[in-house]
Amino acid sequence: MTTPISSIALVLVGAVIGSFGAIFLKWGAHALSRSWTSIVYNWKLAVGIATYLLSSVLFVKGMTNGELSVLFPMVSVGYICTLLWSHLFFQERITRAKLAGVGLILIGIVFLGFGNAAR
């Protein structure tokens, strides 16, 4: 196995944390106006950016020990989480097409994992 499970776990957890970043940014964006203070004093935007930063730190830590071609595609679990959070927090509809996309991404990640273990 060229990419250790620990690196895969770091990148997956990073992607899940990063998906919260999008939620905070969207939440913060609702409160934006034309004045600069509405950006600076917007704690939701700050939390969103901090969340992305934390996610990047975990991604870089994972990348120091593993393959780019295995770890980068795994970030796509973040899309699945974003779908889930936007349904929970913004009442966005989960369509059959979106569910199919989620299923394909999960199957793809399993294949990548097996491909990583195969050699």
Next chain:
Amino acid sequence: MSSVTAVPEVPVVDVEKRRRAALIVIACTLIIGAAQYLIKLGANQLAAQQHSVHSGSVSLQAAVMGIFTNPAIFSGYCLYGIFTVLFVFALRHGELSILYPLISLGYVWVAIIGVLAFHEAMNPLKLTGIAIIMAGVTVLGRGSTK
């Protein structure tokens, strides 16, 4: 008479706009590829610096420091900033159902970079996994537009 000639002109302008949006998104995928190359390059440098101490992944502090002090990783994340601005711009002018399949091109570039620049192994299972994830991102993106 002018109304007769004006009718077909409107979609022509639209097509030009959409083509430009598609080209911007393809440029976006190349930026993602370059960003991932730089981040991996920097991550390898961090690992090499710490290799004298112990093997495995670097500490959390080293990763935090690396993002801000390692030139390769820092430029990689700057490219992500440029990518975000360009992508938002493209989303304004193009059709999402075309742009999302294009954005998954990034996975192709990253796989090629992994093999060519970092001598990573490629096998049918990995290739299949990447292709299925690309299909998933495409389907998810298209599903979000309806």
